[in-house]
Amino acid sequence: MRDGELWILSRWNVHEGRLEGEGARYGADRLPLGKAGAARIPLDAIAVLETAGRVRVRRHELTSRRGWIWTAVGALTTGGALTLACSSGENSGCGGVSLAVGLSWLLLGGLPSLSLDKSAHATLDKPSAETLRAFARFPQGPPEGIDLQTLLPGTRRPKIPRPQETPE
Numbered sequence: 001m002r003d004g005e006l007w008i009l010s011r012w013n014v015h016e017g018r019l020e021g022e023g024a025r026y027g028a029d030r031l032p033l034g035k036a037g038a039a040r041i042p043l044d045a046i047a048v049l050e051t052a053g054r055v056r057v058r059r060h061e062l063t064s065r066r067g068w069i070w071t072a073v074g075a076l077t078t079g080g081a082l083t084l085a086c087s088s089g090e091n092s093g094c095g096g097v098s099l100a101v102g103l104s105w106l107l108l109g110g111l112p113s114l115s116l117d118k119s120a121h122a123t124l125d126k127p128s129a130e131t132l133r134a135f136a137r138f139p140q141g142p143p144e145g146i147d148l149q150t151l152l153p154g155t156r157r158p159k160i161p162r163p164q165e166t167p168e
Helices: 064-088 096-113 118-120 129-133
Strands: 006-015 018-026 037-042 054-058 122-125
Touching: 006 037, 037 122, 064 096, 064 118
Parallel strands: none
Antiparallel strands: 006 018, 018 037, 054 122
C-alpha cells in the first residue's frame, strides 16, 4: 500500500476499481492490524500488487472418495434390483448377472474415481489476475448488499427477518 500497510489475501478479485477479497492486514511495522477478514481496497491505493509464484486452486468438489461412494451406491442399487428381478422369475439361473454388473461398476466407476483427486485441483505458476478470475468465488464481484465478512467460516450470520404471517 502507498502508506506502507500490507494486505495478504487468500482470495481476491478486481471489481469496479477495487481489489476485493479475504485476508489479513499488517501495518508498516508488519504487525497485524485486527482480525483477518474482508478487504475492499481501492486500486489507486495499491503501490505494488504481487501474486504468489504458485497458486493451487480447486476446480471441483468431486474427490475419489465421493466417486467411490457413488460407485458403491450404483453397484448395490443395480445389483440388488437385478437380484430381485432374477429371483422373481421362473428361471432363477441369472444370479451371475448381479456379479457381472457389480464388477462392471467397479471397472467403469471405481477405477476412474482414482483420478478425481488430481483433477480436483490445479497448480498455476505465476498466474495473472485474469487467469485467477476463473476460479474466484464471485468472479463478477459479490452480490449487491452482501458483506464479505459474513461469508467467512466461523463468523456469525446475521439474522434474517422472517415475513410476518397474516391471519386468514
